[in-house]
Amino acid sequence: MNLTLAEVIQGLTEYKLDAPQPVSSVVIDSREVGEGSLFVALPGENTDGHLFVGEAFQQGAIAAIVHQPVEACRPGRVIKAEQPLAFSALTNDDVPVCLQVKDSLTGLQQLAAFWRRKFNPRVIGITGSVGKSTTKELIRAVLSTRFNTLANEGNLNNEIGLPLTLLKLTPAHERVVLEMGMYDLGEISLLCDIACPHVGVVTNVGESHLDRLGTIERIAQAKTELVQALPPAAEGGVAILNYDDPRVMPMVQETQARVLTYGLSPEADLWASDVTSAGLEGIRFVFHYQAETLHVRVPLLGRHSVHTALRAALVGLSEGLDWEEIINGLQSLPSAAQLRLVAVPGPNGSILLDDTYNASPASTLAALNLLDDLAAAKKIAVLGDMLELGSYEEEGHRKVGCRAADVVDLLVVIGQRARWIAEGAQACGLDSSLILELESTQAAIAYLEKSLGPEDIVLLKGSNAQRLDQIVSALAAKKSEPN
Numbered sequence: 065m066n067l068t069l070a071e072v073i074q075g076l077t078e079y080k081l082d083a084p085q086p087v088s089s090v091v092i093d094s095r096e097v098g099e100g101s102l103f104v105a106l107p108g109e110n111t112d113g114h115l116f117v118g119e120a121f122q123q124g125a126i127a128a129i130v131h132q133p134v135e136a137c138r139p140g141r142v143i144k145a146e147q148p149l150a151f152s153a154l155t156n157d158d159v160p161v162c163l164q165v166k167d168s169l170t171g172l173q174q175l176a177a178f179w180r181r182k183f184n185p186r187v188i189g190i191t192g193s194v195g196k197s198t199t200k201e202l203i204r205a206v207l208s209t210r211f212n213t214l215a216n217e218g219n220l221n222n223e224i225g226l227p228l229t230l231l232k233l234t235p236a237h238e239r240v241v242l243e244m245g246m247y248d249l250g251e252i253s254l255l256c257d258i259a260c261p262h263v264g265v266v267t268n269v270g271e272s273h274l275d276r277l278g279t280i281e282r283i284a285q286a287k288t289e290l291v292q293a294l295p296p297a298a299e300g301g302v303a304i305l306n307y308d309d310p311r312v313m314p315m316v317q318e319t320q321a322r323v324l325t326y327g328l329s330p331e332a333d334l335w336a337s338d339v340t341s342a343g344l345e346g347i348r349f350v351f352h353y354q355a356e357t358l359h360v361r362v363p364l365l366g367r368h369s370v371h372t373a374l375r376a377a378l379v380g381l382s383e384g385l386d387w388e389e390i391i392n393g394l395q396s397l398p399s400a401a402q403l404r405l406v407a408v409p410g411p412n413g414s415i416l417l418d419d420t421y422n423a424s425p426a427s428t429l430a431a432l433n434l435l436d437d438l439a440a441a442k443k444i445a446v447l448g449d450m451l452e453l454g455s456y457e458e459e460g461h462r463k464v465g466c467r468a469a470d471v472v473d474l475l476v477v478i479g480q481r482a483r484w485i486a487e488g489a490q491a492c493g494l495d496s497s498l499i500l501e502l503e504s505t506q507a508a509i510a511y512l513e514k515s516l517g518p519e520d521i522v523l524l525k526g527s528n529a530q531r532l533d534q535i536v537s538a539l540a541a542k543k544s545e546p547n
Contacts (some may be wrong), residue, residue, distance in 0.1 A: 448526020
């Protein structure tokens with residue numbers, strides 16, 4: 065991290081002080097504070113970061129961003145933008161200091177925007193209802209074959225996580241890849257104001273967050289904010305859009321950037337054909353771009369993952385990479401690029417498809433399609449509630465159940481909403497004897513550890529709050545226990 069205390073103060077107050085102390089990290093959790101950290105005191109649902117400023121200072125923080133008086137802030141060492149400073153320099157004896165702003169979250173965002181504008185990397189923003197994180201990781205892998213690339217880690221994709229990522233920028237970074245999440249209108253616009261993206265990638269528009277936004281049209285409107293924020297084509301703006309999604313393609317009319325499209329149609333700028341699954345070994349397909357045709361194999365699971373590969377490849381092409389670099393990137397980081405769905409050895413020679421991070425109808429249907437592609441002694445799906453679907457809640461669960469009926473030898477559902485999955489499966493022909501409705505993850509663990517056999521494959525998927533990951537942890541652990 066190249067940030068100094070002087071730059072933090074300038075970014076928040078516009079005051080220029082002699083304060084050369086380096087900032088080692090910017091954190092919002094006092095447990096992550098180390099020597100030289102900047103601690104941002106944010107209010108939360110269960111507690112308030114202002115209560116931990118003193119603890120942060122004890123652990124070595126040299127400054128804290130606050131928006132209210134804090135006892136741990138020493139008199140004379142509270143810097144406010146609206147008050148004149150009584151000093152022009154800060155020695156090591158003067159720290160820690162408190163930087164008091166109107167709102168600490170807004171302060172974090174303001175500081176990140178200030179820091180972002182000190183550098184000139186190309187920034188790639190990614191939004192969509194499904195596939196953002198996997199797309200981010202694969203784009204990072206592709207661009208890293210040539211460029212020093214920064215990307216947000218894990219799910220740091222919101223109004224807090226994105227600024228924290230940008231504060232890690234250094235002069236060495238040539239590209240920045242940022243996943244952009246949202247819950248409401250205006251949130252992606254805010255993230256774009258901070259990050260100033262040059263390239264915008266839209267994966268798709270689906271029912272995720274329908275409970276918050278109310279209609280699929282409002283979800284599309286929220287995603288459109290990314291392409292609206294891009295610079296014009298003459299200034300390097302590029303919008304990369306999913307040709308196969310009828311809710312994405314109208315965004316062509318909402319941007320001044322150059323538009324590049326991807327999909328399975330020959331009408332797209334980059335398209336794929338002959339998509340086949342190699343099971344747990346990945347997928348094969350043929351890329352078509354202008355007069356070029358390339359046969360490709362990548363270690364992503366499920367035929368739906370071809371869209372992820374298309375996005376990453378098209379970003380690489382837009383950034384001037386050649387095909388050798390792009391293919392090397394697509395094949396270089398299978399574990400990171402897959403990210404969400406991984407195969408884990410289970411008990412008695414079974415395989416667990418761990419896709420427990422989150423779930424929507426679209427992503428669950430894609431996971432069931434993958435399960436359908438695999439050869440197994442017995443195919444089992446353990447499915448939990450899918451949250452934040454609003455008015456689409458019942459229909460979405462029933463559609464998943466209907467698809468499961470065509471794929472599984474046994475369906476296990478957990479959760480109140482998941483009963484619609486069971487009902488949908490039965491309505492589409494799955495015998496009731498092959499449907500098991502359970503009350504808890506513990507009940508599923510107890511059942512599965514006795515039932516799984518060699519070459520059985522179990523798909524586990526549900527919204528993160530359902531904690532189906534506990535099933536994976538318990539069953540994977542059984543494999544390593546001595547007999």
